[in-house]
Amino acid sequence: MSNDTSNGVGPIDRSPTHLSSTLALLAGVSTAVLSAYAQVALGATLAGLLVLGLGLGVGRQSPVTVGGGLLVAGVVAAGVSGAPVSATVLGMTTALLAFDLGTTALGLGEQLGREAPTSEVELLHAVASAAVGLGVVVPALAIREVATGGQPVSAVFGLLVVVLLSVVVLRRADPLSGRRA
């Protein structure tokens, strides 16, 4: 009597999804390449890449965040040690993309598992995030081309205050407040 029919397989594999993980690591590698203007910067980005890869390997958020932070720190260090502005700005974009895609991979893996077909959504997220980055990088570099040198300190000061204020406001803004469920 076949009374002991199997109940199915073991628990589902909830590790980070393949596509986003791969894209995140690619972005991390690009960051490392773009920051290769100073040893400190390269060291930081390589360490960041390693930690990020580790985090994706074990499926934990905190190493992914720390890895992203190290990538950003490497880009800043490269900028400070005299990397070209375009490399710094692009490096920042890829560093943030690496963090973003890594976190997406974790979230999707945790909620749907590796087996589930998720590539459509993953690609959409990746394209959207890259577009946002490029949407800032291109105008920023263009403005820089137009207005080089000799800005008055007071204007820089004023713009800095504006950015600070906007960060404070954005942090307080609740994206859900406009919504009535």
Added chain:
Amino acid sequence: MNWRLLLVAVGVVVFGVSLFELARPGASPLPANQALLPVLAAVVLVYVSVVLNDVRQRPDLVETPDVELATAPDAPGHDLEQTAAGFPPVAEFGGEKQGTVRGALRNAAVGVLTRYRGLDPGQARRQVLDGSWTDDRRAADWLAETDPGSSLRRRLRRLLSSGSRTERARVADAVADVADVETDPTGRPDDEPGFAAVADTGTGGRLPETHTGGQTRDQPRQTHHWAGVSVVVLVCLGVGVLLEQPGVVLAGAVAVGYATYARAGPPGAVDLSISRSVSTTSPDAGEDVAVTVTVTNEGGFCPDLRIVDGVPESLAVTDGVPRRAVALRGGESVTFSYTLRARQGTHEFGPTQVVARPLSNSTEQELLVDSETTITAVPPLRPVQESVPLRRQPTQYAGRAPTDSGGEGIEFHTVREYKPGDSMARIDWNRRARTGELTTLEFRRERATRVVLLVDARPGSHVGHDPLAMDAVERSLGAAQRVFPALLSEGHQVGIAAFGPAECFLAPDTGTSHRQRGRDLLATHPAFRAGASPDENRRIWVRQLRKRLPGNTQLVLFSPLLDGRTVRVVRELEAYGYPVTVLSPDPTATETPGQRLMRARRRLLVTDLRQTGVPVLDWPPGTPLEETLKREVVTR
């Protein structure tokens, strides 16, 4: 809110002034100079620490259950203390303090020693108290009554280890050893559950209490996906300005872009409809069922929908994945399918769980969309091939159960003096020829019996030896499903009832429609479902059961026989004149000390029950039911 508006207003004004300053240096009233910049940069960097503090508080994401799996039965005996406390007390041995673990384990040890080593209770007690009952010194010392000797080391150990897990586990193992319970070589020394405990295997538990069907929508929540990005903005600004690096300041602008993206607009209203179709709603048990799910977006564009279908908790997915992530435009729909393995019983699909996110990943909203689907699987009709060993009991109906009285029949019983009217065919003509004496042959009279099958479906019986196999109730139901038609075709009147507080009774009867009724009842009655336990405290169910049972009936109880209460109820029923036969699927495992102790306890209960004259058919997992029945017929 006002505070925010004020900040925005100040920002706009400063921005305008700065632009003016850029165009016409020196024309604006901004009081800035080279010295103020580093101060501002420092302020920015200090604010970073404030923001970083927030970033650490990351909320948990919406969890999704492991719908692919069927709920795994626990192996009995995960709690060693309760297992020890449930040993039947040894009658002549009342001096032990029950209620303490040590007392309970002493009772258990005395229990197995009296049954398996043939000691009388006094002897057994003495052995336990002086520690000579087992070779395991530590177990013996821990259980021994008083001063374990003058050795300081022993005394210290006893003092330190009072109640420690290791000592209890060792005693449990020693007790199990006396009862000949083999140790699983892959076993673990502690009582941790081996199978990664799966919290939830269905989506039904996620519904709120007030759920009324249709679509349940949670409030959207922050995912804090971009939580670190404002720190990046501030660090870039602070460092860039302090060290006068335009590249770093511009990099900060990139981060500002992402911070804005994260806050961009509230998520659109998500509105979904779901339809689910199954290849058959009434499969045979063990048959594969294909499930097709179609999710349609009734609202606007949804870039990220994470869908988990509500696979019934009791069923496992054998092929395909009941999960999907899709982007759907308004009006668009997605279809996916997977395969289930049907098991005996009624299985309801839960709501489909959907987690919706915007492109930026910064919020998520959980939706539960109902689409009611039910599968009812009845096992194929397969009567057992062995005769079921019923108890001897005379009734007036002709049938096939052998009785102890002579008369018409097949099997030879006795010879008696000829009485006028005896059939010519039953006269012993050989003897007549040899001695001239006229005698009549008596055959064993065969009579039909009234039988009620009792299935133990109390919550404590939903246990099994293997998380991936059937639990004891399922095996009991499977066996009852096969015994029921076999007894009917032998001419008996057969009924069915639940052994426990659940309401379920089918009066004994015969006939084709009754056979079908019983089959459906065993397969689908809610009383047999896991988690369908009514009030556990209704202790009067035994009396109610007894009232419903017709007189002159014998009972076949399907029970894992794990607790003393079952044994007491069986004895009670016997005392009221219902002969009981127990068919007991063995759900015990041997991985942990607690499980081994449980196996020893079950053996003890089986032995006790057999000693009162109740036949117990012990049915180990993985063996055919016929084998167990045959063994019983042979040993009788």
